[in-house]
Amino acid sequence: MSRYTGSGTVVLDSTPSVVSFGSAVGKMEGAGPLGSCFDYVSEDSAFGENTWEKAESRLQQHAFEQALIRGSISEGDISFVFAGDLLNQCTGSAYSMRNNGARFIGLYGACSTMAECLALASVFADSGVGSLNAALTSSHFCSAERQFRFPETYGGQRTPTAQWTATASGCAIIGAHSAPPYVKAVTIGTVKDLGIKDANNMGAAMAPAAYDTIKTHLETLGRTPEDYDLILTGDLGYVGSDLLYDLFMQDGVKLGERHNDCGKMIFDREKQDVHAGGSGCGCSASVLCGHILPRIRSGELKNVLFTATGALMSTTLVQQGESIPGIAHCVHLSFSDNTL
Amino acid sequence: MKLTESEYGKLAKRRAPGTKLYKTIPMAFLVGGLICCVGQAILDLYKSLGITADMAGTLTSVSLVFLSAVLTGFGLYDKIAKHAGAGTLVPITGFANAVVSPAMEFKTEGYVLGVGAKIFIIAGPVIVYGLAASALYGIILFAMQAG
Numbered sequence: 001m002s003r004y005t006g007s008g009t010v011v012l013d014s015t016p017s018v019v020s021f022g023s024a025v026g027k028m029e030g031a032g033p034l035g036s037c038f039d040y041v042s043e044d045s046a047f048g049e050n051t052w053e054k055a056e057s058r059l060q061q062h063a064f065e066q067a068l069i070r071g072s073i074s075e076g077d078i079s080f081v082f083a084g085d086l087l088n089q090c091t092g093s094a095y096s097m098r099n100n101g102a103r104f105i106g107l108y109g110a111c112s113t114m115a116e117c118l119a120l121a122s123v124f125a126d127s128g129v130g131s132l133n134a135a136l137t138s139s140h141f142c143s144a145e146r147q148f149r150f151p152e153t154y155g156g157q158r159t160p161t162a163q164w165t166a167t168a169s170g171c172a173i174i175g176a177h178s179a180p181p182y183v184k185a186v187t188i189g190t191v192k193d194l195g196i197k198d199a200n201n202m203g204a205a206m207a208p209a210a211y212d213t214i215k216t217h218l219e220t221l222g223r224t225p226e227d228y229d230l231i232l233t234g235d236l237g238y239v240g241s242d243l244l245y246d247l248f249m250q251d252g253v254k255l256g257e258r259h260n261d262c263g264k265m266i267f268d269r270e271k272q273d274v275h276a277g278g279s280g281c282g283c284s285a286s287v288l289c290g291h292i293l294p295r296i297r298s299g300e301l302k303n304v305l306f307t308a309t310g311a312l313m314s315t316t317l318v319q320q321g322e323s324i325p326g327i328a329h330c331v332h333l334s335f336s337d338n339t340l
Numbered sequence: 341m342k343l344t345e346s347e348y349g350k351l352a353k354r355r356a357p358g359t360k361l362y363k364t365i366p367m368a369f370l371v372g373g374l375i376c377c378v379g380q381a382i383l384d385l386y387k388s389l390g391i392t393a394d395m396a397g398t399l400t401s402v403s404l405v406f407l408s409a410v411l412t413g414f415g416l417y418d419k420i421a422k423h424a425g426a427g428t429l430v431p432i433t434g435f436a437n438a439v440v441s442p443a444m445e446f447k448t449e450g451y452v453l454g455v456g457a458k459i460f461i462i463a464g465p466v467i468v469y470g471l472a473a474s475a476l477y478g479i480i481l482f483a484m485q486a487g
Contacts, residue, residue: 050448051448052448146445146446150441150462151441151442151444151445151446151462152415152418152441152445153412153413153415153417153418153437153440153441153444153445154418154437154438154441154442154445154462155412155417155418155420155421155422155424155428155429155434155437155438155441156418156421156429157364157421157422157425159359160356160357160358160359160360161356161357194343194345194348194349195345195346195348195349196348196349196352201352201356204352204355204356207352208343208348238357239352239355239356239357242355243351243352243355246351246355247343250343276357
């Protein structure tokens with residue numbers, strides 16, 4: 001049973017398993033450093049659809065299907081789907097789920113959504129609610145651009161701190177304790193706002209939230225960064241990651257050696273010219289499901305603290321001059337089911 | 341650790357990589373200049389065809405707008421603009437791109453609520469304040485002439 005230890009942290013005593021996972025990405029992500037890790041790479045950025053919104057839903061369905069295939073799971077075996085995306089009213093997920101009859105719980109946490117979905121799917125599974133619960137998120141560069149920024153063919157220049165929304169989706173299916181990877185604990189973060197107003201510097205807006213949630217997780221469970229092989233944030237990018245190191249350095253903690261960021265991993269910063277790295281709630285989801293979960297399953301990685309971060313902004317509030325609140329949630333994934 | 345907003349703001353500023361001005365400024369200069377040269381060539385061409393200077397000027401603007409719209413349609417203008425920055429933004433071609441790109445982008449929402457309503461989503465402020473400024477200028481000119 002799930003045990004609440006305070007400070008937003010829930011210990012999952014039954015250590016539910018990530019029984020399957022799947023990922024799907026667009027062409028550019030497929031050409032990136034992790035290209036070979038993803039289950040499905042589309043050469044067509046429209047995914048055979050006639051709008052970018054439908055393209056994103058189709059992309060999400062691919063990730064979901066890949067997870068079902070890997071786990072030899074039929075759609076009807078899924079109890080609950082926790083899904084989210086960046087589109088207004090969470091439509092990327094709602095439309096991807098509209099024909100499959102799954103019990104759908106739509107969530108929004110900007111780029112933190114995968115950790116949010118994974119945390120809830122795991123707590124549900126640990127509490128015996130639902131036999132198999134899916135955590136599923138997506139983002140699409142073109143649907144995000146037209147909602148948050150400019151038309152695709154507009155000749156604007158991006159600032160050096162801007163991040164590139166990944167066209168990517170990831171799905172993890174959580175079930176009762178069986179085989180690694182196991183979900184051991186989750187920490188739900190608080191909304192942090194240190195006054196960053198630049199919507200083109202989301203890494204800086206989210207770093208304080210990442211710092212706060214990781215620190216809370218470690219302190220609540222009496223751990224240090226050395227207890228993990230990898231503290232994986234997504235998606236602080238280059239700027240946000242540096243700021244996260246700065247914040248931990250003020251406590252005398254060197255995070256850099258144990259840390260990596262999905263936004264830094266998914267693209268080649270120089271060759272693919274993505275400025276401060278990747279972003280979007282499909283970025284961390286696809287890196288987790290394509291690259292990290294297989295390595296935990298094989299035992300190559302023993303303990304991973306997956307910490308997805310989100311900039312909880314809207315274009316309206318940014319235009320009104322408000323600063324950008326950030327959020328981060330941690331999920332501890334492990335190869336072993338022993339206590340750490 | 342407890343940072344105030346201003347302390348964190350300073351830290352964030354320090355960690356933000358700056359624009360590579362040594363690259364962006366010459367590129368803007370070169371591409372912007374090139375567009376002007378193309379404009380001049382078109383103007384001279386029209387004049388050599390015996391078109392009056394006034395009309396040739398108007399036709400040159402129309403031609404540049406047309407070229408920009410075509411390049412936008414083929415998805416080339418934004419690729420040039422990525423390197424050229426203000427070099428492609430400032431000339432009349434940039435204005436054309438700012439109108440054509442939302443027209444293309446929002447076609448999926450239909451010709452009325454998509455193309456029609458959103459075509460000036462980027463260029464709109466330029467038109468509004470351009471018109472307002474010209475009205476103000478007109479009033480000042482009128483007052484000066486009356487006085």
